[in-house]
Amino acid sequence: MYEILTIALLLAMFLAMFRFLKGPTLSDRVIAFDVIGIMAVSLLVILSLYFQRSIYLDVALVLGAIGFLGTAVFGRYIEKGI
Amino acid sequence: MTFLGSLFIIAGIGSFLISAIGLLRMPDLYSRIHAGAKSPTLATLLVLLGAIFIEPVWTPKLLLLAFFVLATNPLSSSVIARASHKADLPYLNTSGVDALKAYDEERSKEEK
Numbered sequence: 001m002y003e004i005l006t007i008a009l010l011l012a013m014f015l016a017m018f019r020f021l022k023g024p025t026l027s028d029r030v031i032a033f034d035v036i037g038i039m040a041v042s043l044l045v046i047l048s049l050y051f052q053r054s055i056y057l058d059v060a061l062v063l064g065a066i067g068f069l070g071t072a073v074f075g076r077y078i079e080k081g082i
Numbered sequence: 083m084t085f086l087g088s089l090f091i092i093a094g095i096g097s098f099l100i101s102a103i104g105l106l107r108m109p110d111l112y113s114r115i116h117a118g119a120k121s122p123t124l125a126t127l128l129v130l131l132g133a134i135f136i137e138p139v140w141t142p143k144l145l146l147l148a149f150f151v152l153a154t155n156p157l158s159s160s161v162i163a164r165a166s167h168k169a170d171l172p173y174l175n176t177s178g179v180d181a182l183k184a185y186d187e188e189r190s191k192e193e194k
Contacts, residue, residue: 001088008095015102019114027111027166031118034158035105038122039098041151042129045144046091049133057143061150068154075161079168 002050006043013039030074037067087135094128097121110174111166119159126151 013036020032041060048056104117130148134141167182 005091005095009098012095012098012102015099016105019105025111025166025171027162027171028114030162031115031159032105034155034162035101035118035122038126038151038155041147042094042098042126045129045133045147049136054137054140054143057140057147061143061147064147064150064154068158071158072161075158075165078162079165 002046005046006050009039009043009046013043026074026078030071030078034067034071037063037070041067083135083138087132090128090132090135094125094132097125097128101125111171112163112173115159115163115166119156123151123155126155 016032016035016039020029020036023029023032041064044056044060044063048054048060098121101117101121104121105114108114108117127148130144130151134144168186
């Protein structure tokens with residue numbers, strides 16, 4: 001079952017990646033990247049269930065925190081420049 | 083319990099797929115931000131809830147992760163939307179009204 005769920009989640013990441021490549025403005029790309037990061041957190045949770053290892057949850061936690069910081073810095077850049 | 087957890091995880095993945103389709107199909111920037119803000123949060127929370135049902139021993143870590151997602155994800159979307167509005171990025175203004183811009187201009191006038 002987890003294999004099918006992983007494939008479906010990778011399909012969703014692929015669709016978001018299409019918007020990331022195409023997006024007319026910088027904000028489109030940033031929001032698509034943010035969504036891909038959130039999907040990666042869920043993917044790590046599903047993989048930790050599949051491999052029965054809770055250590056992957058720590059990776060998901062760090063990924064969530066760092067992804068948020070990147071998005072916040074990009075918001076500041078869009079608003080005021082460097 | 084495993085069945086219930088699987089059901090929650092399947093609902094979460096479906097919500098992710100809907101969010102990705104919305105990200106592709108929505109017509110302008112702010113509706114795309116809307117598609118990228120709400121449903122991924124719901125989907126992540128559903129996946130974490132399903133994981134709690136499947137592996138009850140991991141509950142503290144998963145709850146911490148849920149708190150992080152719930153705190154940071156709407157905040158980052160809000161930051162991006164506010165910055166794009168300040169930077170005057172183009173969008174479909176079908177109503178012809180921009181209340182936030184009028185408010186910002188009034189406030190900057192008051193500060194002067």
